[in-house]
């Protein structure tokens with residue numbers, strides 16, 4: 001498809017939300033926990049710089065780092081500087097850096113150190129006086145999930161969670177939120193016991209991706225797709241999140257969590273919800289979340305979890321020309337770990353729109369390549385006025401939303417092969433962001449952090465969504481825990497044979513992205 005260039009200089013969906021909101025954050029500070037971690041260095045600190053570089057942070061914006069290091073402000077400043085130089089999307093500008101660096105502060109401490117949190121409280125008050133942050137403060141918990149509760153309790157004890165009249169305090173919680181439904185409920189009791197529900201921002205960075213937000217535009221801004229977006233026309237949906245990387249450097253986090261808790265419980269079920277949901281009455285947080293919740297509440301697992309799920313663990317193999325070690329040989333891995341690095345499952349959505357349409361979800365590390373996509377695969381035409389040989393190369397029509405890395409949308413349909421004879425073959429029409437827009441997509445974290453500072457919660461799942469998602473996953477995890485080890489698959493391939501067998505039982509096969 002070569003759509004003519006759409007030249008809005010902003011995302012229309014964002015516009016809808018932002019009509020009532022300024023695009024530039026008001027006076028505030030952001031306190032970042034876990035500043036030495038992978039996510040902070042690669043995503044959060046660079047995103048803050050990019051926001052500053054685009055002029056979206058207020059004058060006096062301040063960034064406070066908290067870590068168990070004996071650092072002064074300038075040492076932390078150097079860490080931010082290095083992370084920005086290496087990972088920021090926008091060019092390095094001395095003037096932006098200087099303005100940002102003036103507001104950088106550091107507080108040393110561990111999460112069980114009350115004095116450190118008291119010092120943090122003093123630092124936040126000092127920033128209000130010195131830099132005019134207004135006392136408005138966001139706390140970003142980029143830390144191991146086991147500490148989310150403890151840090152919230154420390155914020156409460158030290159008075160940091162409590163806003164003075166006219167101020168706000170917000171908390172950003174990374175994922176996974178809990179380990180299962182029960183622990184998610186316990187965690188939520190703590191978090192929402194400290195912060196009001198609308199001050200809790202549970203971050204799922206997939207919702208900040210341009211292509212994921214575009215799914216809403218595709219479905220609800222067009223007339224073309226919605227009439228066929230149902231079980232009358234759709235055969236099945238495949239949602240794939242494949243990564244070529246392993247867990248090197250993150251073994252301690254990943255072991256015991258595994259692929260399903262790491263990304264199916266959140267990213268993939270959110271993608272499913274956006275694909276399957278009804279049109280929200282308005283693009284407000286309340287309406288969007290309500291529609292997603294209805295879908296998640298309607299998801300049903302098949303009775304036979306052995307036949308409708310698959311899990312694997314990567315063994316040594318080849319990633320391109322590089323020989324890579326298996327999961328069990330990654331540094332810091334527990335010997336004999338049964339954690340899965342590949343997970344696939346079939347679910348149904350029990351609604352009139354989706355009755356009988358299976359949704360297949362799969363994710364894995366050390367797969368053939370990095371790709372995330374949603375493939376909506378259509379039924380075959382009920383009648384073909386051609387003979388079999390004329391259509392032997394005709395597959396099923398499909399709309400593929402390419403979330404990453406080659407962002408765009410592909411439409412696959414049959415077309416006549418040029419020539420005297422009638423022969424129909426699959427062809428594709430492609431929309432790619434690069435060809436259609438001059439505007440560059442912001443990094444997901446950039447958009448989501450700005451939304452936190454603006455107080456715009458649409459793109460953050462609320463607790464009900466988190467709990468419904470655990471309710472879907474828990475029976476699968478229990479089944480796996482009681483049924484042996486994950487099946488090994490060589491790195492660089494497309495996962496264990498049992499995942500292909502799961503599809504074959506339904507007369508289908510996974511797409512080769």
Ligand SMILES: NC(=O)C1=CN([C@@H]2O[C@H](COP(=O)(O)OP(=O)(O)OC[C@H]3O[C@@H](n4cnc5c(N)ncnc54)[C@H](OP(=O)(O)O)[C@@H]3O)[C@@H](O)[C@H]2O)C=CC1
Nearest residue numbers: 034035036037038039068110111142143144145174175176
């Ligand atoms: N990395 C990623 O790609 C993604 C990560 N996430 C989520 O982000 C969060 C952070 O992940 P990631 O950055 O990978 O994790 P890391 O293990 O790389 O970083 C954890 C951070 O927490 C700090 N920390 C741990 N324990 C303590 C403690 N007792 N007191 C003070 N500081 C402590 C560490 O400090 P120290 O250096 O002292 O150990 C480090 O800064 C997790 O919830 C993860 O699920 C979400 C999406 C993607």
Ligand SMILES: O=C1O[C@H](COP(=O)(O)O)[C@@H](O)[C@H](O)[C@H]1O
Nearest residue numbers: 175205243245262263267372404
């Ligand atoms: O949340 C997570 O996502 C990353 C992949 O993110 P992407 O934006 O590069 O697709 C994944 O590597 C990590 O294990 C998981 O925690």
